[in-house]
Amino acid sequence: xxxxxTAIQGKMKPRFLQLIFVDINGVPKGMEIPIGRYEEAVEDGxxxxxxxxxxxxxxxxxxxxxxxxPSTYAEVPWEGIARVYGYVYKDGKPYGVDAxxxxxxxxDYLKREGFTAYIGPEPEFYLFRKNGTWELxxxxxxxxFDLVTLDKAxxxxxxxxxxxxxxxxxxxxxxxxxxxxxxxIDFRFSDALKTADNIVSFKYTVKxxxxxxxxxxxxxxxxxxxxxxxxxxxHVSLWRDGQNAFVGENGLSETALHFIAGILKHAKALAAxxxxxxxxxxxxxxxxxxxxxxxxxxxxxxxxxxxxxxxxSGARIEYRCPDPSANPYLAFAAILLAGxxxxxxxLEPEAYVETNVYEMDDAKRTGRGIDTLPGSLGEALEELKxxxxxxxxxxxxxxxFVEYKKKEWNVYLEYLESMELPENTKKVTEWELERYFYV
Numbered sequence: 001x002x003x004x005x006t007a008i009q010g011k012m013k014p015r016f017l018q019l020i021f022v023d024i025n026g027v028p029k030g031m032e033i034p035i036g037r038y039e040e041a042v043e044d045g046x047x048x049x050x051x052x053x054x055x056x057x058x059x060x061x062x063x064x065x066x067x068x069x070p071s072t073y074a075e076v077p078w079e080g081i082a083r084v085y086g087y088v089y090k091d092g093k094p095y096g097v098d099a100x101x102x103x104x105x106x107x108d109y110l111k112r113e114g115f116t117a118y119i120g121p122e123p124e125f126y127l128f129r130k131n132g133t134w135e136l137x138x139x140x141x142x143x144x145f146d147l148v149t150l151d152k153a154x155x156x157x158x159x160x161x162x163x164x165x166x167x168x169x170x171x172x173x174x175x176x177x178x179x180x181x182x183x184x185i186d187f188r189f190s191d192a193l194k195t196a197d198n199i200v201s202f203k204y205t206v207k208x209x210x211x212x213x214x215x216x217x218x219x220x221x222x223x224x225x226x227x228x229x230x231x232x233x234x235h236v237s238l239w240r241d242g243q244n245a246f247v248g249e250n251g252l253s254e255t256a257l258h259f260i261a262g263i264l265k266h267a268k269a270l271a272a273x274x275x276x277x278x279x280x281x282x283x284x285x286x287x288x289x290x291x292x293x294x295x296x297x298x299x300x301x302x303x304x305x306x307x308x309x310x311x312x313s314g315a316r317i318e319y320r321c322p323d324p325s326a327n328p329y330l331a332f333a334a335i336l337l338a339g340x341x342x343x344x345x346x347l348e349p350e351a352y353v354e355t356n357v358y359e360m361d362d363a364k365r366t367g368r369g370i371d372t373l374p375g376s377l378g379e380a381l382e383e384l385k386x387x388x389x390x391x392x393x394x395x396x397x398x399x400x401f402v403e404y405k406k407k408e409w410n411v412y413l414e415y416l417e418s419m420e421l422p423e424n425t426k427k428v429t430e431w432e433l434e435r436y437f438y439v
Contacts, residue, residue, distance in 0.1 A: 014075050017381045018083035019046060019066050019174055020200070022099050024055020024397065024404050025276070026327030027439075028200050030066075030387030035082060041068040045089060055397075055404045056097055057090075065089040072197055074167045077210060083167075085197050089145070096396015099329035100196070105395055106333035107192050110238075110340060115245065117336050119396060120235040120316075121199055123324040125206055126223055127153055127181045128216045134437070136181040136224070136334070137215055155185055160209045167201040168194075179228040181398065189235060192336060196328040199232075203324070219324035220436045221275070222282035229283030232324040235308070236335065237316040246315040253315075254346075260296055260305055260317055261333065261349040267294045267304060267321075269387030271373050272354040272380035273321035273334045276405060278412045279432045281376050283323060286358050291320045293358075294371045302357040302375070321373060325439045330394055337393035355420020375424070378409045408435075 002071045006353040020030040031048060033041060040046070044067075051062035065088070072085040086341065088098035095101065110117055127137035137153060153176075161171040170188035177184050185206075187198060203219055210217035222229040246256035263270065283290045296305035296317075306318040308313055320329060326334060341347075351370045360368075374380040381402060382392060391398050416423060 003101075011218065014080055014082040014203055015079045017041070018076075018081060019068060020083055021066060021088055022084050022200060022327060022329065023053050024097065024099070024327065024401055025439075026099065026200070026325075026329070027054070028204060030083075031054055032081070038068070038082075038084075040071075041066070041084070041086070042070050045150050050088075055400045056106065061092070064095060072168075073272045074201075077163065078167045078212070085200075097400050099327050100193070100395060102393075102397050103193055103196055103329040103333045106337055106393060109330040110336055113239050113340060113344075115238040115340070116240075117332075118189050118237050118239060119192050119195040119332060120186070121195060121328075122184060122186050122231070122233040122235075123199060123202060124182060124184045124230040124232065125203075125217045125219050125324070126179065126230065127156065127183065127210060129214060130216070134216060153181065153183060156209060156213055156215070157185060159212075160185060161207055163209060164202070167198075169198050169202060169205075177228065179224075182228060182230070182370050192332045193329075194255055196332055199324070199328040216437075218439060220439045221277060221323040221325050222428055223278045223433070223437065225282070225426070231283070231290055231320070232322045234319045234335070235316045236319060236339070238339075244313045244315050246317070247313065248315075251376055255343055256265060256317065257349055258343040258345075258347055259339035260342065261347035262339040262345075263280060263317075263319065264294055264296060264303060264349055264351065265342060265347060266334075266338035266387055266390050268371075268374055268380070268383040270334055270338055271321065271392040272377070272384040272405070273390065273401075274319075274326050274331045275373075275380065276327065276377070277325045277432075277436055278377050278409065279428065279436045280323050280325060281374070281380075282426055282428055282432070284321065284373055284375075285426055290372055291357075293351075293365060294373060295353045295357055295368070296349055297335075298351045300354055300357075303353055325436065330397060333395075334390050334393045336386060341389045355406055376409075377405065377412075381405055381409065 015035050016032045017035050018030050018032050019026050023029050045065035047065050049062050050056040050064040066086050068084045068086040075082045087101050088095040128134045129137045157174045161174055164171050173186040206217045219230055232262045246253055284292055286292055291304040297303040298307045308318055
């Protein structure tokens with residue numbers, strides 16, 4: 001740990017700088033430059049070829065430029081390098097497919113309407129080790145909130161938490177999750193753009209520390225059939241003039257209720273962005289904590305949107321269906337503008353429930369106006385195509401996103417046909433493991 005401690009204390013100065021952006025899937029991509037080119041990366045940008053970046057330009061017109069955002073500069077203690085996020089440009093203008101740029105446009109629009117969005121995520125992950133093939137990191141027979149005896153990965157979690165501040169994240173709660181070898185580390189909320197950056201940084205840190213221990217961390221939504229999936233619940237609030245706009249006199253404000261209504265209205269289309277993989281829909285099944293039914297309630301963990309117990313400025317909503325395979329920039333842009341649509345149109349939230357939605361029969365759910373999320377990526381993409389608000393929230397990334405994801409869905413269907421498996425199978429296939437295990 002001496003080298004680690006020295007690096008954290010800043011005694012090892014970085015000589016190289018990673019320039020980080022994400023592809024259409026939210027996977028970090030980038031390049032390294034000598035640290036001496038940092039000012040050039042901020043002022044003029046660094047040119048690169050985007051033709052081989054998933055969801056980016058075709059080979060015939062792929063010259064792009066990365067410009068660093070100096071507010072995101074951080075030094076990576078375990079590698080002795082620095083890294084910075086930024087924006088992608090094409091022909092001197094913001095590149096429409098740049099997910100970080102898409103979220104910047106959305107949050108700027110929100111500010112023009114008088115709001116600043118704050119988001120706190122709860123990303124879950126599994127730890128695997130390789131023993132010929134990848135298997136769960138055992139002995140770890142731990143379950144939810146288990147300590148010491150059954151939780152053999154607590155040291156790994158603590159090490160992750162110790163590294164997080166170096167990249168600007170403030171760890172708040174570390175614990176074992178429901179699944180064997182499943183974990184969660186929550187970190188402090190921030191404005192939407194910073195939180196999206198933090199999610200990318202968090203996944204990077206978790207994977208790096210796991211690798212140091214000979215492990216692999218996966219944020220794949222459903223890596224093992226029959227085990228709990230990895231979710232990423234999002235706690236969202238809007239603020240105006242330094243005050244939480246979700247605070248009402250006797251609970252949530254009208255603004256908050258309209259915001260909830262907007263998300264409920266657009267929930268089916270949002271699923272394509274918040275749950276953007278074939279594997280995402282193996283998690284969204286009845287019988288687990290992942291929500292399937294479009295409903296809302298106070299404290300009700302079976303609802304799609306839950307209002308946690310809160311005090312004063314802590315008023316917020318918890319959106320429970322997103323998973324950590326989502327591109328956080330695109331997901332946040334879509335969620336925020338869907339909610340804003342509810343505010344602008346003064347929509348009232350329907351499908352309020354305080355009982356377990358899973359225990360209702362179909363007739364009772366129908367009577368309460370409770371609809372169902374899409375059952376597959378294919379269905380979600382069709383809902384996205386029909387939803388103008390969510391389409392426009394994705395900006396210039398919309399066309400590339402749908403094209404990329406449609407191909408992904410079609411390749412999966414071809415695989416199922418070749419294996420003589422039904423389209424609605426909830427089993428986790430080898431195709432999914434090969435494609436998403438490294439998410």
